Amino acid sequence: MNRRAEVLAAAEALLEAEGAEALTMRRLGAALGMQAPSLYKHVRSKDDIEAGLQERALRGLAEALPGGGDLPALAQAYRGWALAHPRLYELATGRPLRRDRLAEGVEAAAAAPIVGAAGGDEHTARALWALAHGLVTLELAGRFPPDADLDATWRAALARFPLA
C-alpha cells in the first residue's frame, strides 16, 4: 500500500467515524502522525482526497453488488452497502463525479449489475438506479417519517419493475 492509499484509507475511516466536517487536513494529518502540510507530499489537495474516496466507494459498491440479474437481491445489496457506508456513499454520490480522475472501468463495473438487472435497457437501468439512489439518500437524510416501513416501500417500488 503506497502512501497515497494509506492517506485515502485513513480519510475514509475518519469520514465514516466522525462525519464530513471532521475530515480536515489537520485532523487527517494527526490521524497519520504528521502535520497537515506533509499530506501534500502524498496527495494533491483535499479535492484529490475526495476524488480518491469516490473511487474507493465505486469499487466497494461494485464489489458488493451481485451480477446475476436478480433485482431484489441487487436492491438489497445496494441499500445494504449504502447504509453500511453512509457518509462515504453520500460523499461519493452527492457531488459531481470526477470522471477524469477515475481509473478506467471503475464506473462501468459499478453500473454493470444494474444494467444487467434492467435487461440491458439503458432507460430502465437509469430509472432503477435513480429509484434506488433516491430511496437511499432520502433514508440517509432522515426524510421519511420515523415510523415509515421502508422495507415495504422498497418492495412496492421494485414491484413496478417485474421480470426486467
Added chain:
Amino acid sequence: MNRRAEVLAAAEALLEAEGAEALTMRRLGAALGMQAPSLYKHVRSKDDIEAGLQERALRGLAEALPGGGDLPALAQAYRGWALAHPRLYELATGRPLRRDRLAEGVEAAAAAPIVGAAGGDEHTARALWALAHGLVTLELAGRFPPDADLDATWRAALARFPLA
C-alpha cells in the same frame, strides 16, 4: 418583509448565483451592506439560515407542483423546479430536514401532490418521490453520460406507474 426574511432572500440569491461555497457570513453581510457579525441580530446562525432556505425551497416547490393527480405534469413540474433552482434544491434535500424549525404544514403541502398522484398509497408515493428525486439529483450532479436522453429516461420511468 422583516429583516430575517431579507437575509434569507439575499442568502438564496447568493447561493443560486455563486454556489454553496460562496454562501459565507462575510459575503452575505456584504451583499446586505453590513458586517458579518451584524447578521446575528437577525438570524441565529448559519445553520439557521440553511434551515430557512429549506423552508423557502419547500414552499417554492409546493407552489410549483400541480395538484390534479396528472403524473406526467407533476413530474415535469418537479424536475423543472429543481433544474431552475439547482443549488437551492440540493441544499434543501441533501441534508436532514430540520422539522423542528419548519412551520406547520409546509412539509405536507409539498408532499400532497405526490401522494395525490400516487392515488393515496404511501408506498407508491414514496417510490415516486424517490424516483423523481433520484433522477433530479443524478442529473444535477452530472452523473448521467453527457449524451443521455433524459426526457426518454423520465418517460420510461413514469411508464412504470400507469394510472396511479
Added chain:
DNA sequence: ACCTGAACACCGTTCAAGT
C-alpha cells in the same frame, strides 16, 4: 434596536527550511 471592530479557534494551502 442595530451595527462595528477586534478577537478566537478554526480552515486549505504554500513555502522555505531542515533531515
Added chain:
DNA sequence: ACCTGAACACCGTTCAAGT
C-alpha cells in the same frame, strides 16, 4: 524523499463598544 513551522487568506462566531 519526507516532514516541519510559520505564514496567508480565509471561515463561523462572540463580545464589548458605539449610535
